[in-house]
Amino acid sequence: MAERTFDSELQKLHAWIASEGRGLFNEGLELTLQNCFLSAFETDQFIGAPKSEDNNFLLELADQARALARSIESLTKPGNCHPHLAFKFMGKAWGINRTSEEQSALLDTLAHIEECARQSIARPTNGAPRKTGKRRIVEKAFEFFLAFGTEKPTGNPDGPFSAFSREFYHRATGIDLDNKELRQVREIIKLNSDQIDAKWAGN
DSSP: OOOOOHHHHHHHHHHHHHHTTTTSBOSOOHHHHHHHHHHHHHHHHTTTSOOOHHHHHHHHHHHHHHHHHHHHHHTTSTTTSOHHHHHHHHOTTOOSSSOOHHHHHHHHHHHHHHHHHHHHSOOOOTTOOTTTTHHHHHHHHHHHHHHHBSSOOOSOTTSHHHHHHHHHHHHHHSSOOOTGGGHHHHHHHHHTHHHHHHHTTTO
16 A cells, blocks of 8 residues: 655645536645645644644644745746746745755755654643544645635535545545544534635625
8 A cells, every 4th residue: 555645645635626626616726725735634643642732833833834845945846936026035045946055944944943843742642532633634624725615615514615625634634534523514614604704795
């Protein structure tokens, strides 16, 4: 059985969107999908960690460091960023389609921040519940869907948001989000009803 990696599962998620989710999302979703999925994928590795303010902060810090590093790396890929745009935000030292010394130093710093944050996360003790983190993964699915979805998300188990959440969760964890656990979807819809109504007002 092939090893599950972030890149391989992200590719499969893109494929699902292109087929099953055709027309369900607006264009320009690549970077946001990558960052939301990265956070979910990394969360799964610490899904049994004791829930605390310190652990939540460290996990968020690690996720943000990794997401920023990947965003920076994407600037050097051909066609991803116009040189004048990169110059405006990063200055003359920024390399386009190449890696400058300054960029390498920044990426090394972000990698060190991520590594230290993840190493500092308290590991679960015997009997710690495995439910910690599942909600966060579905929240990341909602964050992406809210930004790029063309249809209003609902708690309907047969609706488009539930379908996307199942695929997103499966790709992040390697397991299915069963019907019982779809309550996570309903709870997130309820908690974010104001945001949903604001975006789909009049629809």
